[in-house]
Amino acid sequence: MGTSVFLLIIVLIGVAAYVLGRSRAIAVAAGDESKLHSRPGYFGSYSAILSLLPALLVLVIGMAIGSELVDRSLRNALPADVLSKPVEEQNVIFHMIQGMSGGIEKMTTEEKATAKADISTLKAILGSKGVPLAREPEPFMVDAAEIYSSNASNVRLSVGILSVAVALLGMFFALSRVSLTFRARNRVEHVVLAGLIISSTIAILTTVGIIGSLISETVRFFAVVPPLDFFFGTVWDPRFSAAGDANAHGQFGLIPLLLGTVYIALVAMLIATPIGLFAAIYMSEYASSRIRSIVKPLLEVLAGIPTIVYGFFALITIGPFFRDFSAQLWGALTGNYTNFIEAQSVLTAGFVMSIRLIPFVSSLSDDIITAVPRAMRDGSLGLGATRSETMKRVLLPAALPGIVGALLLTASRAIGETMIVVLAAGVAANLQFSPFQPMTTITVKIVNQLTGDLEFNSPQTLVAFALGITLFVITLILNVYALYIVRKYREQYE
Template sequence: MPFFWLALIVLGLGGLGYVTGRKRALRSAGGDARKLHSLPIYYGSDVAMFTVTPAFAIAALWLLVQPMWIESRVVSMIPDTAISADSTRGLVMSDVRRLADGIDVAVAIGAMTNAEATDLVAGESGIRARLGAVGVALGSDVRPEVLRAAQSYRSLSRAGSIAMSVAVLLAALGGFALSLSRIHADYRARNVVERGILYLLIFASSIAIMTTLGIILSMLFESRNFFSQYPAMEFFFGSTWAPNFRGDSDLAILPLLWGTMYISLIALVVAVPIGLFAAIYMSEYATPRIRSIAKPLIEILAGIPTIVYGLFALVTVGPMLRDYFAQPMGLGESSSSVMTAGLVMGIMLIPFVSSLSDDIINAVPQSMRDGSFGLGATKSETIRQVVIPAALPGIVGAILLAASRAIGETMIVVLGAGAAAKLSLNPFEAMTTVTVKIVSQLTGDTDFAAPETLVAFALGLSLFVITLGLNVLALYIVRKYREQYE
């Protein structure tokens, strides 16, 4: 059964449980809700909660465990002879998954009958007789070993789906019956429901922590594999980035890190002053009419796709900087440069700084402004000495958000700054960033176990540590200045 329909059935049982539990509670009190320990809504919510929650918990756990269990079973079925010299077991498993989906496609388009599809493992001659039909349906050649594994993968997936549907429905019906059986006038339904909501809120708040932990662990494990094949000293302190999947690669992070910080610095130099001044004007000087027009216009910049910014950098900003600045000053001949990407990225970051800073400045209590005016300060002095220091923690947070956005940007760098990894102070030379190389190293038909591919995880982990350091620094600054007002 498709998961969508299974979820609808469980939700329908939950709705039925809500109505039934509410009616049963009122019936146990003789129709007088005042005799109930809790409001009728809590009794219905209790039945609905115990109907839906266990069912969805089992479904989530099943969907998480089943693919790993099936893959471990199928991997053991693939013989070593099925793995060529230029392939790996993981790549063969990718073919198995693709073929398992393709068998259904072959049935659907008539290349095979359903009976033939379920009888693919009937013998070597039968398999070879059907390889042509499946290969035509899938557009590729299929080996018998891979076809057997794909058929097992398909069968196990279907069996697991059926078993999950049965387990989920049994859990929903069991929770429905159990919760309904304990409904009576003295049952403390409100306490149970509120405790369940508390657990739900705890789980929701833990998702971000668990996701972050999972990301860190995944990067750590793959980075460990990388550093087992490539020296850490050369990665962190080398000065050349020259990956070569045939060997003799130079995989130093310094050129990429320099390009990332250089472009981000130029972007922040553009975005922070403009965005902060715009926020001060809109919150302290602009009339309501001007503010209602200016703020939405500025925020439109945040809704423009980054690929559009990249095209703007490639077609307009890059050639303009080359023709009017780089070439006349003898600093470069290319339209792709650090300055191009930095300027365009800075324009993109303006609404991040201005909108957040505007909301933060508006949140400063009016009493602080009135007190400053009462002491004889002018409007500009009040803004400079009272409003901005009071809003500084939030402004630092807005700048940090803009910095994180700049460090993680990819498309503008690809189209505006090029892909050259180098150490240079010339802002009119082409450079690249860590994120661009992460994408390039994981794109294409590459050996996932090679250090040239695994380096992407080491780059990602390094970028994560740098971002974490920026957060710690910002937190220190926020606490230092906030102490003046506590």
Template structure:
């Protein structure tokens, strides 16, 4: 039985409990009609109380079980590997574990009879069955992996049946307990409102808990990295040469200077902001102050379409259109000036990445600034115009100063978005970690190197891989600082209007 079916059964039990609770509350009034009793809460709240007791605890147990069971199965699988299959450190390699997992997935594609018969077969006997069913078999699977995969599959099925049975039992018990609490003066409404309030608090805590989880997931690996590499050489180093080491080597060779990556990140983001901020701000002023309703209803959605385009598409646009265009234009200019048609702008350069990223950021600046400008009260505009100021003077002297804190906040939030961009930089600026002030040359960013360092070696036991977490938490701190500054500016300089 699938998880969806279990959830549906739990909801069905809760719905039946809802109907039974509401009916029982109504019956209490009818039984004591002569005494004219009055329910503390309406019958619908009694039904909702029974529904909450039946559904909420059962779903919590179900989701916790679904989260914990895979980790328990993985731990059991890793402990089942024979000694000869372990590496020098006594650990199971990721490849071997993935092959066992793949074999387990293949076994689950067989029929129930074939899965039962697989316990008495060897790997060679199962291969014709897989071929007959059209199930691909990964290369490298060893005979000892079949018993491990079968044991893991049996353990997973047993755990799932236990979790499903416990969840359904809790749902039924909760429904009966809720029905037993129903009485004339039972405060069902207060209980239901308390449950709803708790659910709302939990939902509001998801963002905070997610942020804490992200920080902790990077913090421990970052501490491990700084235990192997000096923080001063990381934060103040000017050479990025990690020389990716093989898994398990534990070598600390290479240089992990952050400065070239941080400089590239800030440089490319600055070029993008130099293009996006004036364009987006001027378009916001036009839509908010000059465009009529019909033009605004067409232009604003078209401009915001840019925000919905995937960044990989912008990267392709930079790679095959903007970059070659700038390179060819520079070659023509060089030829006219010197007679030698040698381009001085590379196809992959800071300028290319900055321009394309700026196009992507225009709707962020425009939409946020437009909302801020539109929020300025009409009375300020009318007062300025009534004193004889022109529309342009009103915008410069009244509207923009009043909207300035919100505009600055929008710009800082857009800068955070630019700093975290990856795909455009990979395709438009390259992966060369260098220090240069020439915007016509290639540079790279922190996000690009995070992707590079996490490609291939996933055992997190060498500085060449752990450095990705140090880069990630550094980038997180930068964007967090920008967001804090934006919030501070908004709160300190925000205008209060009646």
């Protein structure tokens, strides 16, 4: 029996515990629920919790411990000549045996006998069972895989039976506690509170773990490359140089990447901000409810399109359009039909990215303008101001802090964009100031440095963590400042 079967049984026991706990509470109160300290549903929830939580903990912990014991016993049972091989080769053999065990479980007795008699047919049999092997198996692997499969099945069966027994014990114990004075609601609320605390703790620990991993690997990188060379370097060339060269680890200048990141985000914001803001003003003050119900969802659809699709759009449509248009324009002016805008350029990436950012600017700004107290709007109109004057002199000044916060949040999203930049601006780390030439960003280089079968022991890979912590600090500063402005705005009118 698989783990999923035992999981289903435990869930069914939990459902039964809820029904029985609720029914028993009603029976104890003789149908008069007012005699109970808690509503019958709380008794049912208490019974379900006692049957589900301990059993699921036993199942998860037991499977983890059992899997580790089975893996350890398999490694210890490998032949001496295998244990004498390098660790990397031992791991390959170990994982191969693990994969074979899944196929051996599906084999019939006759197929097992055929595989043991003729090892060359084992690979074909396992392939027919959906377990392809990278190389020919060795004779000892068949017995090892069969033992591993048997041990794993025994562990699953033992842990599954134990977890089902724990679920039944929890259900019967919960049913025995049902009484008129039992505080089932308090117990359930304590469990819910503990779940909320655990969820918050997991989120916090995840953030701490991410930051910790970035910092630890960044420290390793700066042990090889001086921080000044990284933060103030103007050349990005992380390739290995010739032996004996002073730049044996290449050059890791951040300035070209940082400039490209800020430049592309700035172009995107310059285009997205007025369009998104004007769209928000129209939807909040001038559009009828029918038009608003159509336009607002259509704008927000843009935010749901995957960024890779925007990248294709830039690569196939926008980039060639800008290139050909610049050639035609330059030819009409000078007679020399040479394009001065590259298909992959800062302008292309910024323009396409702005299309993705428009929904964020418009939606956030619309919510902020709408949140301005109605009394300010009505007071301005009551004094004889027009709608445009009310918007310019009352609503926009009142909503300005919130709009600025929304723009900063949108800018942090633009800084973290990757796929659009890869396809629309290229991967060349150029240090230049023309919006018509290709540049790249920090996120693109993080992907480049971590692409491929690499080990995290060289500056070429460790630099990705230094880039990551730099980008993290930049976006964190933007987000904190944006939240500060938004909070200040909210306190002004609440």
